[in-house]
Amino acid sequence: MKTEKISILIGITVSALFMWFGFHYFKYVDTPAIQRPYSPFLEGIEVLDLRFNDIKYKLRPPSQSQAPVALIAIDDASVREIGRFPWSREMVAEMTDNLLKLGAKSVSFDVIFAEPETSNPQADTAFAKVIADNPDRIVLGTFSENLIDFQPHQDLCVAEAFLATGGDQLVKINPSFAIDEETHAIDDLNWAPLFTTLFQTIQEREQNDLLKSLGKKFPEELSTFQKNNLKARQSLALFEYCKTWLTKHDIFLSPENIAQVETLYHDVVAEAPDLKNLKFEDLRSRIRKAYKTHPIPQYGEWTPNTLELQTPANYTSSFIAQLDADGYVRRYPLFFRSGHKLGTSFIPSMALQSFLLSGPYRAELKMATAKDGEKSLEQFNIYDTSKEPEIKIASYPVDGSGQLLINYYGRQMSLPYVSAKELFNDEPTVKVTTSVMNQESKQLVIETKEYDKKEFFKDRSLIVGATAVGLYDLRNTPLEANYPGPELHLTMLANLFDKHFLKQWNQEAQWLPVVLFVGGTALAVAWALLGSLSSLLGFVIFILALGALDLWLFIKNNLLVHSFLIYACAFAGFGAIQVFKYFTEEKKKKELKSTFSKYVSPAVVDELLKDAANLKLGGPPRAHDRVLLGRAGLYDHFGKIAARRAVPCSESLSDTDDRHRL
Numbered sequence: 001m002k003t004e005k006i007s008i009l010i011g012i013t014v015s016a017l018f019m020w021f022g023f024h025y026f027k028y029v030d031t032p033a034i035q036r037p038y039s040p041f042l043e044g045i046e047v048l049d050l051r052f053n054d055i056k057y058k059l060r061p062p063s064q065s066q067a068p069v070a071l072i073a074i075d076d077a078s079v080r081e082i083g084r085f086p087w088s089r090e091m092v093a094e095m096t097d098n099l100l101k102l103g104a105k106s107v108s109f110d111v112i113f114a115e116p117e118t119s120n121p122q123a124d125t126a127f128a129k130v131i132a133d134n135p136d137r138i139v140l141g142t143f144s145e146n147l148i149d150f151q152p153h154q155d156l157c158v159a160e161a162f163l164a165t166g167g168d169q170l171v172k173i174n175p176s177f178a179i180d181e182e183t184h185a186i187d188d189l190n191w192a193p194l195f196t197t198l199f200q201t202i203q204e205r206e207q208n209d210l211l212k213s214l215g216k217k218f219p220e221e222l223s224t225f226q227k228n229n230l231k232a233r234q235s236l237a238l239f240e241y242c243k244t245w246l247t248k249h250d251i252f253l254s255p256e257n258i259a260q261v262e263t264l265y266h267d268v269v270a271e272a273p274d275l276k277n278l279k280f281e282d283l284r285s286r287i288r289k290a291y292k293t294h295p296i297p298q299y300g301e302w303t304p305n306t307l308e309l310q311t312p313a314n315y316t317s318s319f320i321a322q323l324d325a326d327g328y329v330r331r332y333p334l335f336f337r338s339g340h341k342l343g344t345s346f347i348p349s350m351a352l353q354s355f356l357l358s359g360p361y362r363a364e365l366k367m368a369t370a371k372d373g374e375k376s377l378e379q380f381n382i383y384d385t386s387k388e389p390e391i392k393i394a395s396y397p398v399d400g401s402g403q404l405l406i407n408y409y410g411r412q413m414s415l416p417y418v419s420a421k422e423l424f425n426d427e428p429t430v431k432v433t434t435s436v437m438n439q440e441s442k443q444l445v446i447e448t449k450e451y452d453k454k455e456f457f458k459d460r461s462l463i464v465g466a467t468a469v470g471l472y473d474l475r476n477t478p479l480e481a482n483y484p485g486p487e488l489h490l491t492m493l494a495n496l497f498d499k500h501f502l503k504q505w506n507q508e509a510q511w512l513p514v515v516l517f518v519g520g521t522a523l524a525v526a527w528a529l530l531g532s533l534s535s536l537l538g539f540v541i542f543i544l545a546l547g548a549l550d551l552w553l554f555i556k557n558n559l560l561v562h563s564f565l566i567y568a569c570a571f572a573g574f575g576a577i578q579v580f581k582y583f584t585e586e587k588k589k590k591e592l593k594s595t596f597s598k599y600v601s602p603a604v605v606d607e608l609l610k611d612a613a614n615l616k617l618g619g620p621p622r623a624h625d626r627v628l629l630g631r632a633g634l635y636d637h638f639g640k641i642a643a644r645r646a647v648p649c650s651e652s653l654s655d656t657d658d659r660h661r662l
Contacts, residue, residue: 003584004528007577011524014576015517018569022513029562030509032295032401034149035374047326049564054328056554057478062410062437062444067497068358068459070416070432071490072099074111074466078421085471089113089123089309093130095423095464100134103458106357108139108350110319110465110473110486113305115228124308132312139315139353142170144299144336150243152291156187157242158300159339160195165235166304167338170316170347176356177348181340181367181375186290189272194264198252202241203234239300246284292373295400296337297322302347317353319465321475321488322403328476329483331403332492334380335365351492354461358497360385361393365402377402382496394499397506405502405560406488407495411435411444411480415490420464430456461497463490502558512562520569527577539574543567 028042029049072095074085082091092113099107117123131138148158207219210230216222222230244250252261262280269275275283299320304310322333334352339345348356348363356363362385368378380398383390398404409415413435422430429450438445465486466473473485495501505512523542527535546566553559 003581006584007528007580008525010576010580011528011573012521014573015520015524015569018520018565018572019513019517022516022565023509025565026509026512026562030400032399034297034401035293035295043325047324049562050324050326050328050330052564052567053560053562054478056551056560057408059551060555062414062435064436065409065415065494065498067415067494068105069461069463069490069494069497070418070457071467071484071486072107072418072420072423072462072464073484073486074420074464074468074471076468076470077419079468079470081421082424085466085468086111086113088120089117089127090120091424093123093127095420096127096138097130098423099457099462100130100137102454103460104137105459105461106137106139106354108317108354108461108463108489109141110350110463110489112141112143112303113309114303116306116308118224124306128308128312131309135312135314136357138313139317139350139357140305140309140313141319141350142302142304142316142347143318143320144302144338146239146299146301148239148298148300148338150298151247151288152293153288154242154245155291155294155298155339156191156287157195157245157339158239158298159341159345160191161199161238161242161300162302162338163344164195164199164238165301166310167302167344169307169310170302170304171344172314172316173343174315174348176353176360176362177335177346178362178364179342179346179367180364181342182369183342184290185272186275186287187341189268191268194268197264198241199238201252202237206230206234206237235301242300246288290373292375294337294340294375295377296335296340296346296402297333298337298339300338302338315353315357316347317350318347319350319485319489321485328478329488330406330478331399332406332488333401333403334363334398335402349492350463350489351496354463354489354493355496356382358459358461362390376400394496397501397503399504404492404495405504406477406491407500407502407558408477408479408491409494412483412487413446415487415494428453432456461493463493465489500558502560504560504562508562512565516565516569519566520573523570524573524577527574532578532581535574535578539570542570546570 025042025045028036028039029046079085096107113124113127131140150158207230210226210233211217211219211222214222214226219227219230241251246253251257258280265280265283266276269278269283275286278286305313305316310316318333318336320333320336321329322331324330332351333349335346335348337345337347352363355361362383364379364381364383365377366379368376370376377398377400380396380402381392382394382396384393396404413433415434417433418430419433430453431448431450433446433448435444436447437443463486465484467484467486469482474482475485475488477483477488526538530538546563550561550563553561
């Protein structure tokens with residue numbers, strides 16, 4: 001088989017392998033994180049893909065936003081002037097009240113007020129009053145570090161554990177956030193009495209264990225610190241139990257407890273005709289098989305604000321930063337959940353809730369259920385509720401986990417940044433800092449301007465957060481490390497206002513693997529037929545053209561393509577073909593060298609092999625061939641050999657004599 005044909009076959013094989021892998025990889029990427037199979041190899045490829053795309057962020061010039069947002073930064077300057085953080089709630093109340101009086105649309109807190117201020121009990125009361133007076137303009141924050149990856153049916157237990165640990169204060173009736181999800185018949189049953197009994201038993205056990213370890217008899221003997229410790233232990237124990245609910249490790253299904261517990265379960269299903277007559281093992285099996293993995297990220301043990309502050313607040317949002325596999329922040333979840341009980345389990349993110357209050361707007365997410373029971377996010381829309389009829393205000397490229405790609409405007413301080421210390425004075429102006437591009441030097445510079453306070457803050461959506469280095473709320477992003485966490489929420493809030501989102505090709509999983517095969521095959525044909533230098537030149541031109549197109553799609557169209565596999569396929573195909581050609585040519589040279597070495601010295605053979613034209617067979621040598629062969633003493637020699645072929649064998653010289661004469 002000719003070298004060219006084998007080269008083409010190699011290119012087709014490489015392209016086919018990449019197409020096959022592409023289908024598997026993009027299926028993996030498009031699957032919500034909680035539903036993905038465990039695969040270190042695919043995760044590693046995803047990290048390479050993500051890091052490769054980070055180059056595009058760095059090459060894109062910074063952009064400006066006109067969104068009515070600003071960050072109230074608890075920065076190093078504020079800490080130096082006012083004192084170390086956390087500050088007294090009286091100061092927070094004063095700052096918040098000042099912002100609202102200046103006309104701010106909303107104030108959202110990327111900080112948590114988890115414990116009462118013991119040194120000044122009136123401080124919480126003062127802040128609570130500001131919240132109570134402005135319940136539709138203040139958004140408190142909450143967070144959780146307990147990402148849950150339980151069995152699907154255990155969502156029932158998680159939802160009840162969330163309510164039992166303060167979730168009813170975190171999630172209240174929220175007219176700005178609606179969920180359309182088909183529920184299972186089992187969801188509609190009243191599970192509260194069962195779990196109340198189970199949870200009380202677990203909490204009493206934790207209390208007794210702690211009292212015993214401390215040598216105390218009654219919980220009233222515990223100090224404030226010990227009571228907080230007990231509360232945390234009890235909360236953790238509930239979610240730990242949910243991890244075992246209805247499994248062989250469920251402590252309530254042990255032989256000594258099973259009889260009493262079976263009665264509790266049958267009380268729950270007494271109103272369900274198709275469940276009430278089942279034996280307990282059959283009921284348990286039916287519950288376990290009725291659920292599939294939910295795609296929205298789920299957390300347990302949410303940290304609420306102190307009860308005095310949480311009670312008057314209408315809105316609480318999550319300020320969790322979702323990290324990719326490599327620890328970078330590229331996506332922003334718009335909501336989280338703790339179970340999937342409608343009306344009580346879903347928590348909006350800080351950017352989303354702040355934006356909804358600016359409208360007034362209403363977010364509506366619709367979950368779909370496939371025939372196999374698998375749930376997926378079908379739609380996410382935001383409607384303007386101030387108009388009749390309500391209109392959709394934007395199309396949101398939300399992925400299957402309810403996340404948006406963050407469209408960074410540039411490095412930190414790309415959006416208005418106000419030091420918190422500016423709000424504790426009577427000055428009519430406020431200093432606002434932003435990072436802007438200097439048109440002369442083409443470098444980013446920090447620019448501070450003064451604005452009239454009332455004009456600047458009027459109708460702005462504000463986020464209060466810590467940017468001081470010592471407070472450690474810093475994240476890694478594609479643009480830079482140590483990016484302040486509050487600016488992640490501010491950036492997504494501005495994205496929502498600007499309606500200017502990064503998008504991914506929604507048919508990428510179906511068509512990009514085909515592109516890999518068709519494009520890879522076409523390139524393989526070209527590289528197989530071209531010479532080495534022409535192939536290399538064509539390869540360089542292709543890579544440069546692909547890079548230019550890739551960057552143009554990102555910068556001008558906000559389209560982020562998973563192009564890493566395209567480059568990898570091109571490099572692999574080109575490399576494989578060139579390696580094959582190289583070793584094929586080397587093999588030919590070795591064969592020729594072996595043949596000619598019988599007649600000439602190695603130095604002469606090397607000179608001949610420098611140019612393949614010297615070895616062409618056919619008529620008499622051309623002039624330059626005669627010169628070359630003459631210099632080597634070969635022209636006369638080959639002429640003699642040719643002459644001998646015209647005489648009888650008996651008159652010819654032996655090969656040995658011929659070599660001797662030469």
